[in-house]
Amino acid sequence: MKQIDTLIIGATALAYPLAARLGGAALVVESGFSVGAEFSEAMIAERVKNAEHTGLAGEICAELEKRGILLPDGRIHILAVGGALAGKYLETGAEILLGTAVTDISRVQDGFIATLFGAENGYEQIAAKRVVDTRTREFMDCRKVFGLMLAGEKDMNVWSDDKSFVEHGVFDDEYILHLYVDRDSTIPDCEKYADEWLKTNRSRIGNARVAGITLVFGYRFAEPVREERDGIIYVPSASYPDVISAVRGGEELCL
Known part of the structure; x- marks a missing residue:
């Protein structure tokens, strides 16, 4: 059975800095076939707040501004953001599985056993020391x-x-x-x-x-969410108002 340090569920804007921080110690699993879909494919184009962004959030802002995707007044061409995020994900060194669903997660003594299903690999199980779920879940107030x-x-x-x-x-x-x-x-x-x-x-x-x-x-959401249930850390990327705030939220997240 494959063993990893951290399983990240959802190739979201918030998950990107986590993947960049953990590199090869992380596995990112995404049921869809694109990244940042909670903003780009959902077309959530909240204006990016006029603030000084540093770190990875600042790098993405600079790239989006250079490409004309983000304007100085905060307006954003959200449909083009997914491609920019995809390029950033490729630089993280983390393994990324698209088109793959997490069908079950079981708590074990030293972490978790997750069952994955993908069109290419079928069912497979992995062992992870920790699990971070960045999706919006049914139990969340939104x-x-x-x-x-x-x-x-x-x-x-x-x-x-x-x-x-x-x-x-x-x-x-x-x-x-x-x-x-x-x-x-x-x-x-x-x-x-x-x-x-x-x-x-x-x-x-x-x-x-x-x-x-x-x-x-x-x-x-009324405000960004971070909670833990049965040892799983839930931090929905969509709970942030805009895509850059979500990236910054991932940078600031303490695991």
Whole structure:
């Protein structure tokens, strides 16, 4: 059985600095096929706070600004962030398994036994001294959101209320409409709800048209979360308001 020091679940923005810190002592397992999906694929484009970022967060900010993905006012072209994060992950030295799910975790005397399932390797078990889960889990207190990319309207009002909120991306007509949905909602459920919302609220988005939808749900938390259950450390990357804050949160995390 393969043995590792730290199993990191979720190739998230927060997990990146953990992987960079631990290098070959870490195994990152991601059920999807991209990194930072909790922001990039969920299209969570909260403006990056105008603060002095250092360390890995500062490096990513500098790269995103150089590539025109992040503007001085904090607006971000969130769809391009995943590719930038992927490049950073490749520099960490950690092993990364994409398209691989964690199906079971058992507590043992000297750590954990995790069962993984991937299309390429099938089922396999690994032993880990510690487990850090950076995903959003069912027991966490947060709101689920479904996003729609809007284009074609340069003067849309940005709002936030108890049913929806809008974020402005890098381009003048790049807006993202987020609708709060039930925690058990599926993508087809949300598509129907979005159609109904657009029929009722068409005037709020002016001449904008829907250019695409998210295939990954986003989440909104009241504040960043860190808790431990049965020895597993839970630090959901999505509990941070923006992708850079999540990277900084991973840098500051004490294991």
